[in-house]
Amino acid sequence: MPAFNGRRRKVSTVTQGENKWISWGLRAPIMAATFYGSIKTAALAWTIGDIGVGIMAWLNIIAILLLRKPVLAALKDYSDQKKQSKNPVFKANELGYTNKEGRNKSIVF
Numbered sequence: 767m768p769a770f771n772g773r774r775r776k777v778s779t780v781t782q783g784e785n786k787w788i789s790w791g792l793r794a795p796i797m798a799a800t801f802y803g804s805i806k807t808a809a810l811a812w813t814i815g816d817i818g819v820g821i822m823a824w825l826n827i828i829a830i831l832l833l834r835k836p837v838l839a840a841l842k843d844y845s846d847q848k849k850q851s852k853n854p855v856f857k858a859n860e861l862g863y864t865n866k867e868g869r870n871k872s873i874v875f
């Protein structure tokens with residue numbers, strides 16, 4: 767571990783540099799929703815919350831459908847290894863999985 771030299775590391779956050787508009791783009795609707803929610807009924811707040819949860823659920827369903835094939839391939843490989851009385855090992859490259867560094871990782875279950 768390198769020694770502390772007294773200088774602070776630069777941390778990249780949304781509020782720094784050219785991404786400052788993203789921070790304000792997120793703050794403005796949150797502040798507006800907080801103000802609007804403080805003067806309206808609780809039923810409206812619950813309705814808006816339900817809509818938000820529904821949107822998140824649909825996004826998750828879409829992600830599950832998109833990941834169906836790779837997950838089923840990994841499950842089939844796992845089942846085949848168990849049937850052969852092996853200790854199952856997940857080998858990413860054999861199933862077509864790679865991470866951005868392209869490392870070949872194996873995970874023992």
